[in-house]
Amino acid sequence: MRIVVLAGGIGGARFLRGLMSAAPDADITVIGNTGDDIHLFGLKVCPDLDTVMYTLGGGIHEEQGWGRPDETFTVKEELAAYGVGPEWFGLGDRDFATHIVRTQMIGAGYPLSAVTEALCARWQPGVRLLPMTDDRVETHVLIDDPDGEGRKAVHFQEYWVRLRASVPAHAVVPVGADQAKPAPGVLEAIADADVVLFPPSNPVVSVGTILAVPGVREAIADAGVPVVGLSPIVGDAPVRGMADKVLAAVGVESTAAAVAKHYGSGLLDGWLVDTVDAGTVGEVEAAGIRCRAIPLMMTDLKATVAMAAEALALAEEVRG
Amino acid sequence: MRIVVLAGGIGGARFLRGLMSAAPDADITVIGNTGDDIHLFGLKVCPDLDTVMYTLGGGIHEEQGWGRPDETFTVKEELAAYGVGPEWFGLGDRDFATHIVRTQMIGAGYPLSAVTEALCARWQPGVRLLPMTDDRVETHVLIDDPDGEGRKAVHFQEYWVRLRASVPAHAVVPVGADQAKPAPGVLEAIADADVVLFPPSNPVVSVGTILAVPGVREAIADAGVPVVGLSPIVGDAPVRGMADKVLAAVGVESTAAAVAKHYGSGLLDGWLVDTVDAGTVGEVEAAGIRCRAIPLMMTDLKATVAMAAEALALAEEVRG
Structure with a gap:
């Protein structure tokens, strides 16, 4: 089974870990958000791609959800001693090496997709990790x-x-x-997919940004395969992060049903909401999206595997 | 008194520390060798400039003579884990920050001289440190x-x-x-100098490279002020480093007298050799260069201060 997952950072990465256990033989392509990439200290930092890569490659700071474990901050402290910031972005010494390698390769002319592949040669994440685009967004x-x-x-x-x-x-x-092109392999992976999943990532600044790359939304809609998402909102609040803040900016209520309708039935075939939101299943289904209520808290790997399995089951259900 | 010093790395930096004690009120401009600059991991590394800056700014690894004390090597180890080298060049985490700041500023369009000034704003070396050129050599x-x-x-x-x-x-x-231009301030500092000193730095790859920048040798010769050097060769061997290897490449014997004659009386007015080389004083003087034999081992600050004081005394003597 070929699965395409549109992933942001921590939520996407943790969901992927569950998915890989739920479907160990699946061929998984991750289309990663690069809209939160940032240049810091002259280095190109790709927080979401790195979070996926480190998480699946066994190099993530588990409690924190991003960055490397056992970090030291010597480089950052020295940069601050030069008066060079920002100090508010946490870059550890181990993490710096990733950005140095990336920046060096980009400076040598490699596109971000090739750089990501090279970095993954070390981390062996077990999925094919593609940036949504090689262009700057x-x-x-x-x-x-x-x-x-x-x-x-x-x-x-x-x-x-x-x-x-x-x-x-x-x-x-x-x-x-609006000027970006999908990275090499993105549209092909979507066209070849048996199922497309939206993890409980931020629907605006993670999944939404990926869908904003011209061609991606259309490719998903045209693929003719089940597209199933998991709500990042449980009750009235995001499971983690601050998705409610940016949902407000795009005029979407912070509810599981509102997010489903924001994606829309033209894109989304199935939607999983948490059991506390079981009351909204009817509202989502009335919008033309098959909906199930299951526990959606990724408290541990077992819970996450169950969520991924439910997403795949719902995909088979809508496939009919 | 305005003193211009042409400096390489460790030898130049240690001599400068002595000179600053010997002439605490002097206005010292250091013209630093940049011929050994190297791009590593996409970062611009300036070993000689940094050695001078760290040494005079109290940030040098004293025993090693280069790099920062109490270094960790996390970034380098992580780069190696990505298969990215070279591993033979020792860059510690603290040191990396200097190269990151420098590379970021150069990427933003600042010339190396402006970058060096910015880095020195932190280190306060107590001298004006100029790269020999802003061009790549x-x-x-x-x-x-x-x-x-x-x-x-x-x-x-x-x-x-x-x-x-x-x-x-x-x-x-x-x-x-041959295509490089002296960095802003270099020719002006030489023209305004009361004395020019060549520390016991490598005469080929340190002082020689600085002299290879068109205009520098001529400016020193035309300045009409005493030019005094200290031999980096004591007996038949370099005081430190491997100057003999590169002297052979340019056809110069590894002796204090041969190095003096390599610089030549058209450039050099005075030359200090070690007491073990007292027998060569006559040979150097016969070549038109005033010569004295004094202890030339920079074993501690006191010995180095004495060397610097002797160099200044010889300068006054040749000034006549």
Whole structure:
């Protein structure tokens, strides 16, 4: 079975670990969000791709969900001693090496997809990890200008990490997405897929950004295979992260049903909501999307495997 | 008193420390060798400039003579885990930060001289540290090709650090030097100097490379001020490093007198040799260069201060 997964960072990576256990023989292609990539200290940092790579490759800081375990921060401290920031982005010494290798390869002319493949040669994540695009896409968030009357756009990482999403987001713009081309292999993987899954990743800044790359949404809709998603919202709150903040920016309620309808029945065939949201199953199904309520908390690998298995079962159900 | 010093790495840096104590009120401009600069991991590394900066700024690994103290090597180990080398060049985590800042600034369009000034804002070396040029100059060494019949040119660092100068050097070529322009301030500092000093640095790959930048040798000769050097050769051997190997490549004997004559009386007014080489004083003076024999081992700061004081005294003597 060929499975394509559109993944953001921590939620996507953890779901993938469950999926690989639920379908050990599946051929899994991960299309990773690169809209939260950022240049720091002259180095290209790809937080979502790295989180997937480290998580599936056994190199993730498990409790934290991102970055490497047993990190030291010597390089960052020395950069700060030079007055060079930002200090709000956590880059450990081990992690720095990844960005140095990536930046060196990009400087040598390799596209991000080739660089990602080279990095994965070390990590052996067990999936094929593709960036959504080799082109530069940067998710910006429109906020009130703290220094003035108007509004200003800040890089997603500044909004998310530095400001902790503590100020209202008026708009979320994947700058450059409209000119981006899907990375080599992305459209082919979708066309060849037997099922497409949306993990409980952020529907706006993770899955939404991937879908904003021209051709990706259309390829999924045209693939003629089941497309099943898992709600990142449980009850009225995101399972983790701050998805509610950016959902508000795109005018979508923070409910499992609203997110399903935001994706829409033109894209989504099946949707899993948490048991606490069982009452919304009817609303989702009325929108033309098959829906089941199951436990959606990725508390451990066993729970995550069960979620992935339910997603695959729902895919078979809608395949009919 | 305005003093200009042409400096390589360890020898130059240690001499400078002595000079600053010997002439605490002097205005010292250091013209640093950049011919041994190298790009590693996509980062611009300037070993000689950094050795001067760290040494005078209190950030040097004292025993080693280069690099930072209390170093860790996490980044380098991680790069090796990606299969990315070279492993033979010692870059610690603290040191990496310097190269990251430098590379970021150069990528942003700043010339090396401006970058060096910015780095020195942290280290406060107490001298004005100028790279010899903002242009790219790379010292290459011609060796027998270990894989074939012919010869091949390798980067100086590969010859010096990886091969430990263990193979014959047939030629030393400062690639790019003939097209390089002195960095801003270099010619002005020389023209304004009251004395120019050559520390006991490598006469071929350190001082020689600086002199290879068009205009520098002429500016020193035209300055009309005393130019005094200290022999890096004591007895028949370099005080440290492997200067004898590269002297052979340029056809110069490894003796204090031969190095003096290599610089020549058109450039050099005074020359200090070690007391063990007192017998060569006459030979140097016969070549038109005032010469004194004094202890030349920089065993501690006191000995180094005495050397610097003798160099300044000899400068006054030749000034007449």
